Amino acid sequence: MIDSFKSKSARFPAFALALAIGAFACAGTAQAQSTVDEGRKLAFDRSKGNCLTCHVIKGGDLPGTIGPELVDIKSKYPKREDLVAILHDETLRNPLTVMPPFGRNRILTEKEINAVVDFLQTL
């Protein structure tokens, strides 16, 4: 009796934890989806990321041709921090790049850069 109670009470927090994780995971994907949408908006917005001015991006009209097409990003840049670094200041890697230093020159905030990276990883 005591044993079973014990085990029941031990199981309860485990169950609650599982529930909590489930809820968190749901909120997590919802949040991820909203940052992907936010990132897409920033990438297409002329006054913000404006990635489309130079890059072909799926879903974007009248893309530019200066930069490479943004496709298969996850296989090209498996490490998220590499993408963040490119957006922050690509001149560090390639001094002759045309790409504006979005982070260094505060064209985008750190949060906005992260949203754009979330979007890029879906391409």
Place this chain on the structure above:
Amino acid sequence: MKLRSAIYLASAILALAAMTLASTLPSGAADKVDPVADAKAFQKFFTDKFPKVKFEDFVNGPYSMNEDLYRQWQDKEQFPPYEFALEMGKEMFSTPFKNGKTYADCFPNGGIGIRQNYPYFDEKEGKVITLELALNRCREANGEPPYSYVKDEMAALTAYMAFTSRGKLMDIKIPDDPRALEAYEKGKEYFYTRRGQLNFSCATCHVQSPGERIRAEILAPALGIVNAMPIYRSEWSGMGTTSRRFTTCNSQIRAVPLSPQDDEYRNVEYYLSYVSNGLPISGPGARP
């Protein structure tokens, strides 16, 4: 492991590409100022990059970079959008000031067929004199108020003066005066210096990326870009002068534009015109 070697390979290619780009960019980091060698290298860069474009076609900006656009442009030239400004300029040019004098009295050869000699270095003043500046000085010397440098009347006057000079080859001189060489060098430095929140130099777009698209627009090559001034731009819904082009470029890269005809802009125009020597005047132009 496979991935790692792919990354190494990619970065090696990138480094190589950067090196090739660096070595093919005109001007380089020359130790001493040599405008003759500069102009030669500058022109070679573009003719090597676009072997199919005829030399004299570089003055046609984006139209020289794309066959479809070239055809559209030839159609457009039948009824050019700058025609109104041209007519206005012609009339203004022949209308006397209140004192009875005209623009023709201020310029060599009555102002006809001389566009290719501007800007020039004035050794008395020790500065670069552009056509726009000379026109406003002419007005002020005759008791007339100066015009805005960027559009309307100034664009009309320069359109007419360019039109009478069409086909004449750009012929900018650098006199044997250290100040002239300094003005040229400063103009060159401005042209290649990155600025603004977007961190672009003039060369980022017009040397590194001519022929490429930014959204729907095709970037014009720097070579011959001034020969077509002033231009009617659909984007502006009107005419614009060299001053307008410089100030709006600066705004677009989110830099603070200088005042039109600031010494630095005059120096850039001097540099850019000098390295376009030998190309025909094609202004006024029409651009998307």
